[in-house]
Amino acid sequence: MVTSAMQVLIPVADGFEDMEVVISCDILRRAGLKVVLAGLDAGLVTGGCGLRLQPDALLADVVNVDIDIILLPGGNRGVQRLTKHQPLIQLLRERHRRGQIIAAICAAPGMLATHHLLDGRQVTAYPGILDPQSADYIYQESAVVVDGPLVTSRGPGTAMDFALTLVELLLGPEKRRETEAPLQRSTPETSPLSATMDNRASIT
């Protein structure tokens, strides 16, 4: 089991999905993780629905920092921009090679597919982003899919489950419960990890 004070990198580019970035960031920070929102350029970044946020750092300055999770938010235009950022792609390839956690939601699993970083894994994504018939990966329609160090999810409506799954993966089910209870969710938690807790062993 990994301990707290771990670092999460969330790259943000113009066109990011507003809710996916903020729900992930808020929940992971509530769980005690250090989250860095990293922009491609200096200055404000604008979400697909118009949210203007100030990143915490420049992506170029933090791609070589020790990172426990890299979390790729969706939003088509944002993902297209991230896909062209070579240092980010290099970081993702390196993490993939080392078996380190990569989390992607909505349109973001598409950029991982392009670079064959989903190969052989069970995955999900926003409808239409991945080919359900692909021979490269096993496509599922679950809200969140965890396969070893790869965590994928579907869209804004599954972002809370996605972030809570990452909390559970890194800090355990008790920390997930502790983070989830104060949110006052009206529906029961859905944990893709409860049946597959062995995943955690494989990523430490």
Place this chain on the structure above:
Amino acid sequence: MVTSAMQVLIPVADGFEDMEVVISCDILRRAGLKVVLAGLDAGLVTGGCGLRLQPDALLADVVNVDIDIILLPGGNRGVQRLTKHQPLIQLLRERHRRGQIIAAICAAPGMLATHHLLDGRQVTAYPGILDPQSADYIYQESAVVVDGPLVTSRGPGTAMDFALTLVELLLGPEKRRETEAPLQRSTPETSPLSATMDNRASIT
């Protein structure tokens, strides 16, 4: 039925609950409403979990603009700051007198209670914010409570239902479905309006 291009005002002050502001803003904009995030002062505003966002306007400049919904986000420190903003309190009193929509989530219903703007209404809030035994209002534990022009909700985990309820209230159930479906929520919608659609008649 009110038509589109309606305006929503979301006041934001340092300490706002990151998810509640952004989920509300994102969903209402997806539904075609014009949402203005209004800061108390010029410059960036920082959420309770550290999100730094750039408001679209100064609150002082927009309190006299025609507004269809005023939406008060939670986050204790943010709400404390909003409570001290006299033009905002005056706007809320005026809207209350006219029967115009006021929506409040999490800690925000507390500031409405202080100014007796919940009196006689069915309401909800974050646990501990309102007195469940109060003689002033009827407290409920539902995710979202709609009573005439007053819409209240519980916390970050109910923010999506809260925003979708506002979409339904203003633009009808079909627009709610159209906005909700692409979110890819894993759980069925919960609409407090389905049994109380007459509420809409009373606010137009």
